Amino acid sequence: MFDMSLPWWEFVLRGAMVYLVMLAMVRVSGKRTVGQFTPFDLLVVMLLSEAVSNGLSGGDESVPGGLIVAATLVALNMLIALGTSHSSRIEAILEGREVLLGRNGKIFDDVLKAQRISRNELDNAFHKMDVSYEEMECVILEADGTINILKKR
Known part of the structure; x- marks a missing residue:
């Protein structure tokens, strides 16, 4: 339960890679995906989360591994929020414009x-x-x- 099968830094790297690629995919998919989910959009989001789950953990099922990935995702989300609040250019790239x-x-x-x-x-x-x-x-x-x-x- 507490023995990680991968080094801690690999969880951080996996979490960062999956987060950034998924962010790009959601951004490219258009504004409707974010603001107005249809049942089909919701299904895609649910399937995407399942599709990337092994990529995040690398098959590791330990508690520390899961917590490291979760902390990495939260930290990246906070960094992006900080970046978009301080730079209109970053905001336009990540969130788009009207x-x-x-x-x-x-x-x-x-x-x-x-x-x-x-x-x-x-x-x-x-x-x-x-x-x-x-x-x-x-x-x-x-x-x-x-x-x-x-x-x-």
């Missing part, structure tokens, strides 16, 4: 496609905010994946 999806009642279909947002998702956002397309001044896809709609004055 994207204009439409203006003055006109939706930019090419931008919707590029951001992998369906017209149905957009319609749902309009419905939730009780705004019609004619009343819309602009529609913004936020960096966290939420859709905000500003009404005309």
Whole structure:
């Protein structure tokens, strides 16, 4: 239970590698993955966690090994949070920027496609905010994946 089959530094290295690769994969997958999980997105996240679990531990089932990996993941998360809070450039790279999806009642279909947002998702956002397309001044896809709609004055 307490005997590690790998040196402590390998747990740190494995945790850091898996964290950074998974961060890049989530970032590349788009804003919707982060902000608006569909059942399929949730399934992918669950399967990803299972897929990388052995990569994190290297087959080691010891308590210290698991705690070292967990501490590494938490430390990396804290470092990234610190970096994004101090640098807008790092924030833009890791979290992205907002994207204009439409203006003055006109939706930019090419931008919707590029951001992998369906017209149905957009319609749902309009419905939730009780705004019609004619009343819309602009529609913004936020960096966290939420859709905000500003009404005309």
